[in-house]
Amino acid sequence: MAYDLITMGRIGVDLYPLQTGVPLPQVTSFGKFLGGSATNVAVAASRLGRSTAVITRTGEDPFGDYLHQALRDFGVDDRWVTPVPGLPTPVTFCEVFPPDDFPLYFYRRPKAPDLEIDAHELDLDAIAGTRIFWVTGTGLSEEPSRTATLAALAHRARAGTTVFDLDWRPMFWTDPAEARPFYEEALRHTTVAVGNLDEVEVATGVREPRAAARALLDAGVELAVVKQGPKGVLAVNSKGESAEVPPLPVNVLNGLGAGDAFGGSLCHGLLEGWDLEKIMRHANAAGAIVASRLECSSAMPTVEEIETAVAAGAVL
Numbered sequence: 001m002a003y004d005l006i007t008m009g010r011i012g013v014d015l016y017p018l019q020t021g022v023p024l025p026q027v028t029s030f031g032k033f034l035g036g037s038a039t040n041v042a043v044a045a046s047r048l049g050r051s052t053a054v055i056t057r058t059g060e061d062p063f064g065d066y067l068h069q070a071l072r073d074f075g076v077d078d079r080w081v082t083p084v085p086g087l088p089t090p091v092t093f094c095e096v097f098p099p100d101d102f103p104l105y106f107y108r109r110p111k112a113p114d115l116e117i118d119a120h121e122l123d124l125d126a127i128a129g130t131r132i133f134w135v136t137g138t139g140l141s142e143e144p145s146r147t148a149t150l151a152a153l154a155h156r157a158r159a160g161t162t163v164f165d166l167d168w169r170p171m172f173w174t175d176p177a178e179a180r181p182f183y184e185e186a187l188r189h190t191t192v193a194v195g196n197l198d199e200v201e202v203a204t205g206v207r208e209p210r211a212a213a214r215a216l217l218d219a220g221v222e223l224a225v226v227k228q229g230p231k232g233v234l235a236v237n238s239k240g241e242s243a244e245v246p247p248l249p250v251n252v253l254n255g256l257g258a259g260d261a262f263g264g265s266l267c268h269g270l271l272e273g274w275d276l277e278k279i280m281r282h283a284n285a286a287g288a289i290v291a292s293r294l295e296c297s298s299a300m301p302t303v304e305e306i307e308t309a310v311a312a313g314a315v316l
Helices: 037-047 062-073 124-129 145-156 176-188 197-204 209-218 258-272 276-291 303-312
Strands: 005-008 012-017 030-035 052-059 081-084 091-094 104-107 132-136 161-165 192-196 223-227 233-237 242-245
Touching: 005 037, 005 145, 012 062, 030 037, 030 062, 037 052, 037 062, 037 132, 037 161, 037 258, 052 062, 062 081, 124 145, 132 145, 132 258, 145 161, 145 176, 161 258, 176 197, 192 197, 192 258, 197 209, 197 223, 209 223, 209 233, 223 258, 233 276, 242 276, 258 276, 276 303
Parallel strands: 005 052, 005 132, 012 091, 052 081, 132 161, 161 192, 192 223
Antiparallel strands: 012 030, 091 104, 223 233, 233 242
C-alpha cells in the first residue's frame, strides 16, 4: 500500500514526571509514553486521519515490545521497526518547569538502536511511493543511519513531498562542527525543510529568519519553514509566497512534543493542498495544544481540536 506519510528516525520511551516544578531527584512518580521525534510526527499525522508508518529500530527488550504495542494503538504501521540485539531501547527523562524550561536527559548509550538503521534493509519501493517522506537531522549523526538516511533520500529523488526536519541535537554528534556538510547533502534531496533558528543556522550558517529561509530555498528546497519561538513561524516557498503566523496563546504545561505535533499537522495541510497561511495556522494550533498537555505522543490533537483552537484564536 502507498502511505500518506513514512517517517524515519528516533524512537524511545519518554519517562515524564507526574509532578511539575519539581527537580528530577525529588520526583516520585513518572508516566511512560512513546517518544522520539520522527515517531511522534507519524503519531500526530495518524491522529489526523492519515495512513502512517515509521522506519526505526528498538532494543530487543520489554521497552521495545511496549513501543510496538503503542505504535499499533496509535494506528502507526510498525512493520519497519526492527530489534537490535545487544542495544537497549532508549529512554528519555525530562523535568517540567512551565512555561519555558523543560530539560531533557537522553539515555542513548552505548548507542541508540535507531542509529543502526541500515541502508540494505530499507524498503526503497515504499519510500519512493509514500506521499510524504520525513527524515531528521539526528539520523545523520552516526553510521550506519547516516548512509541509510542519505540513500533513502537519493532513491526518493524528491518525488512527492520530502521533508527534512533539521532536528539539531548537538549532544548526539561526536563533533557537532561536522554536521553542516551532511545537512547540505540532505537538503539537496528534499522539498521541504523545517527548523527553529538554531537549526537553520546549523544548516545554512544564517540565523535571521528571512535570510535563513532564502538560504534553504537556495539549497534546493521548495518550502522553508522557520520556527521563531515567541515570534511565531515563517514559511516561504519557491513561488515567492510567504506566510508569517504568530503563536497561539496557551497556558504551557510541557513544551516538549509541540514541534512534532506541528510537523504532523504540517504534513496533513500539505496533503490537503491548503495555502501556506492555513497550513501554518493549523500547525501552530496543533503545537500549542500539545504544549498545554503533559505527554507528547498521546497528547497529539484531533482535527476537531485543532479547528476549535484556530477558531477561538487560543487554546482554551
